[in-house]
Amino acid sequence: MQRVLVVDKHKNPLMPCHPARARQLLSSAKAAVLRQQPFTIILLERDGGKTQEIQVKIDPGSKTTGIAIVADFRILHLLEKWEHHCAYCGVTDMPLEVEHIVPKARGGSQRVSNLTIACEDCNREKGNQTAAEFGYPEIGARAKQPLKDAAAVNATRWELYKQLKATGLPLEIGTGARTKYNRIRQGYPKTHWLDAVCVGDSGEQVFVPATMRPLIITATGRQSRQMCRVDKYGFPRTRAKQQRTVKGFQTGDMVRAVVTSGKKAGTYTGRVAVRASGFFDIKTVNDTAQGISYRDCRIMHHCDGYAYHI
Numbered sequence: 430m431q432r433v434l435v436v437d438k439h440k441n442p443l444m445p446c447h448p449a450r451a452r453q454l455l456s457s458a459k460a461a462v463l464r465q466q467p468f469t470i471i472l473l474e475r476d477g478g479k480t481q482e483i484q485v486k487i488d489p490g491s492k493t494t495g496i497a498i499v500a501d502f503r504i505l506h507l508l509e510k511w512e513h514h515c516a517y518c519g520v521t522d523m524p525l526e527v528e529h530i531v532p533k534a535r536g537g538s539q540r541v542s543n544l545t546i547a548c549e550d551c552n553r554e555k556g557n558q559t560a561a562e563f564g565y566p567e568i569g570a571r572a573k574q575p576l577k578d579a580a581a582v583n584a585t586r587w588e589l590y591k592q593l594k595a596t597g598l599p600l601e602i603g604t605g606a607r608t609k610y611n612r613i614r615q616g617y618p619k620t621h622w623l624d625a626v627c628v629g630d631s632g633e634q635v636f637v638p639a640t641m642r643p644l645i646i647t648a649t650g651r652q653s654r655q656m657c658r659v660d661k662y663g664f665p666r667t668r669a670k671q672q673r674t675v676k677g678f679q680t681g682d683m684v685r686a687v688v689t690s691g692k693k694a695g696t697y698t699g700r701v702a703v704r705a706s707g708f709f710d711i712k713t714v715n716d717t718a719q720g721i722s723y724r725d726c727r728i729m730h731h732c733d734g735y736a737y738h739i
């Protein structure tokens with residue numbers, strides 16, 4: 430949502446506002462236009478005021494630098510977690526603020542486990558007391574509970590989770606911070622597969638033999654993404670690629686060929702590249718064997734768009 434920049438009468442910045450709010454302020458003569466680009470209004474009466482916690486984030490580049498002004502995202506999580514109610518008096522439909530359970534001035538941290546949301550009145554009344562001193566000892570424990578679905582904020586992760594869950598296999602997820610904590614505490618190096626082992630409650634104590642190696646699966650596609658070549662104007666120059674099957678074999682299939690006689694006698698295991706002649710190339714771990722007859726080949730694994738290696 431596009432926001433309108435706002436300054437007070439001394440030109441000190443205030444929180445940007447919604448364009449509808451800006452129109453309201455302008456038409457009631459509480460504000461005037463300070464400049465057109467970027468559109469900024471000046472509040473004629475207001476002198477200072479509280480701004481929400483915001484962050485300025487930059488992504489510097491040689492040609493273009495991105496700058497973003499971002500409201501403290503924790504409030505969104507906190508509103509969700511505390512169901513849009515003041516943690517103390519329970520009021521809702523009121524402006525709510527981020528509130529430190531143990532006040533910053535008394536060493537309280539900025540972590541979510543030390544934050545809650547409160548209405549302005551409660552926040553002021555609580556002042557420099559902890560939540561317990563203010564008469565709410567249970568709030569500290571509630572704040573330490575993990576954010577609901579925090580691990581699944583990312584859409585891809587969520588989809589992966591759903592699909593794995595649908596298999597009916599027992600599935601465990603956890604937060605990234607927990608995983609890292611578990612992994613480091615047990616002295617395992619940073620790799621994706623060891624991180625997966627260290628996920629969640631059961632990841633607190635795991636045993637991975639030093640000799641164990643992961644199976645690495647790489648998405649390779651089925652070699653049909655580029656449908657045809659184009660000329661310099663972008664017009665099709667060749668026919669669309671078609672997946673070719675020769676004698677029941679496709680390029681990319683894993684095959685094992687046993688050649689019993691002749692110069693090429695031997696056993697070859699690897700990916701096949703089919704040729705119309707029926708004499709194929711097989712890419713083994715070390716080498717490529719050329720001109721192997723389809724008669725000597727057996728399919729071990731059909732090309733499924735992934736490459737596998739240990």
Ligand SMILES: [Zn+2]
Binds near residue numbers: 516520
């Ligand atoms: Zn309140």
